Amino acid sequence: MDTNTIDYKKERVAYYKVLIGLLLLTAVTFIQPHLFMAESTFLAQMTIAVVKAWLIIMYYMHLKGDKLIGMMGIFSLVIVATFMVIVIGFDVPNFQYGAESHITGPASAGVEHATPAKH
Amino acid sequence: MLITHIIHNTRRRKMSKSYFDETHCAIGHPKSTFMQWMLTVDHKRIGLMYAAVMFTFFFVAVATAFLMRLELFAPGAQFIDGDTFNQAFTLHGVIMIFLFIVPGVPAVLGNIVMPLMIGAKDVSFPRLNWFTFWLYILGALVALASLFTDAGFADTGWTFYAPYSLNTGTNVIFTLVAAFILGMASILTGLNFLVTIHRLRAPGMTFWKMPLFVWGIYATAWIQLLATPVVGITLILAIMEKYFGIGIFDPAKGGDPVLFEHLFWIYSHPAVYLMILPAFGIMSEIIPTFSRREIFGYRSIALSSASIAGIGYLVWGHHLYTSGMADTAKVIFSFLTFFVAIPTGIKFYDWVATMYKGKIILSTPMLWALGTIITFTIGGLTGVTIAMIGVDIHLQDTYYTVAHFHYAMLGGVVFLFFAGLHYWFPLMTGKMYNEKHGKISFYLQFVGFNLLWFPMFIAGYYGMPRRYFDYLPEFQIYHQVSFVGAVVFITGLIYMFVVFFRGWRYGEASGTNPWNATTLEWHLPSSPPPLENHSKVPYVDFEPYEYHHGQPVVKFDYETMKRID
């Protein structure tokens, strides 16, 4: 990593550009439920988060161009994703004891309570 | 014929300094020998200190196990009650797993031997290495402190399953905190080794020229790094649940205890691969040296280490077959568990193929390696048995499982650890132990081990449950045979350590390469190794196991580390 021959102006501009991008995406985060994909807010929000994360990792964390660490990062993320897929994607949806279970059966799942007002 | 006194021995007369005479310290330049050991950053000394502490704890856990065997000699209570028995197997498990076998081979042999094998002067972060050792000591002290509290040591089993661990009055929090601290030590060791292997290999040593022990340590380091945080956070979540009632494991608030099991085993299954991969690495070093041949299938062994590390992350559910997982999930895990046995099988075939048409030398390290091939095969195959869902319904939490993992962990990891200790003993100490007595201790342990554990397969098949304090009289014969095995095995264990102590104190000087092996740790200028390891870092343009007609091909001039063959 060449640390003494950096183009200060160019790097600084890059930082600010990414900042604008992140601020814009944050704004989109707020207006998304009222603007688009309202039926699948979760997916929209997570997608925006992933784009923000990619910007941060590539530019703020200087990972653009670093192949080795990038590969290691992808490996780590794949492992997390696999846990999610197996547990949330396979175990939970195919759970066959839902009727007898105390925590998933609808009748015994605790009384619905009014949520506290927004403050 | 066994110990070849080569020309290197004459170097001894120069009275060169070894790593016992001088060291680098983390803080300042202390004069006293004691403080030099307390503050040393030298990977060789740190490895020795790990060994000293770990084996002390090992013997505490062996004593606890012997206590349990004694109690179980006959049905009914002999001299301890059921609650104490629960604490005993928890203590045994916590010490053996968190204090002994997880640090295990990486902490001792990984620290001492791996940097020497790649031609490095130390690990990438020596001060972190020092800090990590003391973190380990802190974790150990926290774990054992709970023995002396009023509430007593945890009685949950080393797996701390919710909801019992949340409700029990015994001192679970000490052990949870201790396990977290020890987990951090494991993570930092893995991190240190990963950077070391990526950055500090000698020039010319590509990944495909590394010795297979280094491959084993590398694969292990990935598991240490990525799997341990999951148990770390699980322990924190368990503490949050027990003391702050966040609800995630408490059915009264909608929490799911099976989620705890998922999270716990997401670490603890990869953890067993973390234990066996360095051990397999040791096997891959010993077999070529004592067959006087190049290893068969270097690439397949290296890649199988990597794939075991990778696939091992995916099989944790086989510990949850009887806990209420969805059937679909069970099938997936069963398939993946069968699949992960394949790379291990590949290794075994490669090792046997290496021995074919080799000139086998049955020194003690080789005896241990060969014994392990037998015991780990049994351990591994019985694991495949219980990977079958239908069979596991019957055998889960019986003595069959207990025998399986002891054959795999004790008969696999620990046996190979012992093999490695015998193999690298001359490297670490500069002395050689008594070969005849070394062999006797092996046979005692091998016979005792099988007497101790094999009857348990049968007992488990007939229904003897694990972690049970009492049992029906029909099982008594198995417990009695096991007890005899335990006595023989422990005798052999103590015998082996006596052999080590006597070897260190009274043994003959071994020279720098008593086994006439090829890898770089045997090409140091003096024995025991000097502080700065190799006199000069060599350029590596050779394979790690080059033999020609039983003799090493590569020869060095030890002043300049240039090849002279």
Next chain:
Amino acid sequence: MSHEYIPEIATDRDGNKHEVQGWQDDFYGGKLGFWLFMFTEVLMFGAMFMVLAYYNTLHPQEFIEASASLNRLLGGINTVILLVSALTMGLSLLKMRVGDVKGAKLMIWATILLAIAFLVIKGFEWRAEYNHGIFLLHGEMLPESGMAFGKKLFFGMYFTMTGIHGFHIIIGIGLMIWLLKRINAGKVSPEHHILHWNIALYWDIVHLIWVFVFPYYYMIGAGGVTGGH
């Protein structure tokens, strides 16, 4: 280790010289080591997100309602604060690399102030929730209360994750203060700034975690009744 380190040279059989990488003065090694440490943080928070997603799948409607009751304004302000603090930290590293040590220290101070502001706002949020009867071991979170399972679990994980995240922010503030001390002592400089680099990376990952925590907790209930999934 400010002693001058001179790397060894290894010569191969053809006479070519190769520089040996030692453990001292290994900038890339320092960077690699810290990235590996950050992957452990990814695994830790990843496991917590998995717990959250697990209960979300079991109680989708209750999660949406609980999320709707969080204060999106304060959460949003915190998001922007952390975003700007990531910029200031990055600028401080840039200035250090270019030689502007004074400017670098100024930017680190700015980051510290923003971090403290984040914690203060989080404190207000938690206090408001406490006053509404929602806090650990308090009011609606007790087992005997009538609040639905899904909401109890949502809030249980909310306090855990924002708490652990806040703990990481406190550690970050500590690290930044230590960094300032090291700069003043001359141990961190434009020539030797791996520590600064790694602490900036640390701050970025603290921000990165919030980038996922915020939408998952605060925004999934934002769309009104349906919220969507």
